[in-house]
Amino acid sequence: QVEYSEACLRLKGLLxxxxxxxxxxxxxxxxxxxxxxISHMPTHRARKKTDRRFVDKxxxxxxxxxxxxxxxxxxxxxxxxxxxxxxxx
Numbered sequence: 001q002v003e004y005s006e007a008c009l010r011l012k013g014l015l016x017x018x019x020x021x022x023x024x025x026x027x028x029x030x031x032x033x034x035x036x037x038i039s040h041m042p043t044h045r046a047r048k049k050t051d052r053r054f055v056d057k058x059x060x061x062x063x064x065x066x067x068x069x070x071x072x073x074x075x076x077x078x079x080x081x082x083x084x085x086x087x088x089x
Contacts, residue, residue: 004066004073008034011080018088027076030069036066 002010012031015023017085019086044049066073 004023004070005034005038007077008069008073009038011077018085020039022080022083027072027079028074030072034065034069034073038062 008031015028015031023032038061040085041062042055043051047055058065
């Protein structure tokens with residue numbers, strides 16, 4: 001399990017390669033929207049090297065984005081789970 005924001009980043013990355021046109025369609029466009037809102041935030045090593053107060057501020061911002069889009073993310077995740085990708089593999 002991952003946080004909603006992490007799921008959006010991962011699913012957007014997968015769709016970029018597998019079916020990029022889906023990112024422009026509802027309900028999948030939420031993955032693109034969340035990515036646009038949080039992609040500036042440091043991750044991994046950069047996060048570890050960043051001032052803790054700044055990281056805390058970014059976490060607050062990320063949690064607010066997750067809360068704002070929670071229902072849309074759930075709908076999109078359910079839809080992508082049920083989407084037939086067999087013709088794209």
